[in-house]
Amino acid sequence: MSRRPYTRELSNTGWWLQHPRYIRYMMRELSAAFIGSYVVILIVGLWQLSRGEAAYQAFLAAVEGPAGLAFAVIVLVFAIYHTYTWFQVTPKAMPLKLGDKPVPGALIVAAHWFGFGVVSVVMWLLVGG
C-alpha cells in the first residue's frame, strides 16, 4: 500500500466567496480602504484651504456634488460597519475582570458604544453646534 496524499487546490482570489463569514471579513478589511480614501479627501481639503478661499470653494463644490455625496454615503456605511466589527471584537482582545468575576462581553461592547456616543455629541457641540 502506497501513500499518495492529495492536496486540494485553493483559489487565491476566490476563496473568500465560499462562505458568508469570509465575505463579512473581507468587507471589514475593505472598509479600511474607504475610510483611508476619505482621510485623503480631508487632507486634500485642508491643503486647498491653505491655498486660499477660491481653491477651498472649488474643493467644497467637488465634494458636495452628487458623486461626492454618494461616495460619502458609501464611506459612512463602511465606517459604521468597521466600528461595529471593531467594538464586537473588543471583549476578545481585552477581557476585563471586576474582582474575580469576568465582565460580560456585551457590557464591554456597550461601554464602547456609549463612549462613541459621548465623543460624537461633544464633537458635534464643538464643531457643528
Add this chain to the structure above:
Amino acid sequence: MSEQTIDLEILRYDPEQDQAPHFQTYTVPYREDWVVLDAINYVKDELDRTLSYRWSCHMAVCGSCGMVVNGEPALACDTFLRDCSDRIRVEPLQNFPIERDLVVVMDDFIDKLCSVKPYIVPQHEKSVDDGQYLQTPAELARFNQYTACINCLLCYSACPQYALNDAFVGPAALALAHRYNLDSRDVGRGAREDVVASNPGIWECSFVGACSEVCPKSVDPAAAIQQTKIASTSDYFMNFLMPGKRR
C-alpha cells in the same frame, strides 16, 4: 410505510486508484436521534466497507471525527441529521492533504503543536515526593477555557490564513501556547516566544475569527491570539524601558 432516508454525499479518495477525489452518494436511513457519524457508520457497516474515516468517542470529547459537513467544519458526532438538509455533503477537513477518503494528514499540526511546548515548564523541577504544584481556583480560572481544546482541527479547517499560508502556526497551537503562558505554574513563556511571537505565529493572524465560530468546545482561539498580540506588544515596549528583564 416506507422508511425515511437521506442522501449522504461523501468525498472519496483512494490513493491507489484515484487521480483526484470524487463524491459518492449513499442512501441511508434517517433517524431523529442520529448524528452524521451514525450515518457514516451505517455506510461502513452496511453499504461500503472500503470507506475510511476517523472516530472514537462519539461524544465530542476525543476530537477525531472532525469533517466538513455541508461546507461547515464540524464534529460528525456533534451534528444531528435533523439539523441538516435532506442531502448531506461530507468532506475531509479543509487545508490538510487527504490521506484517504475522510482521513487527512495532520502531521503539520502535530509539528506546530510540539513547537509551542504545550506543557508546563516549571521554575524548578520537583520530584513526585516533593508533592504537587499547587494552584488556586482563581489561577485556574485564568486559563481554564483554553484547556478544553480537543485538537479536532476544525479551527485550522476554517482558517483562511492557514489556507493561504501553511507556515502559520495556527489557532489551536497558539491557543494552547496562551493556555500555558497564563498558567501560574509555568515559566515557559520566553521559551515559546520565538515561535509564538514570530511572523508565522500570532502576527499572521488577521482576526477573521472563523476559528472561534467553529470551535465545538468554545475555546475561542481568536481571543487567545489577540491577547497574545497585546502581551507581546507590551513586552516589546517594556523591553525598551527595562532591557534584559526576564518575563
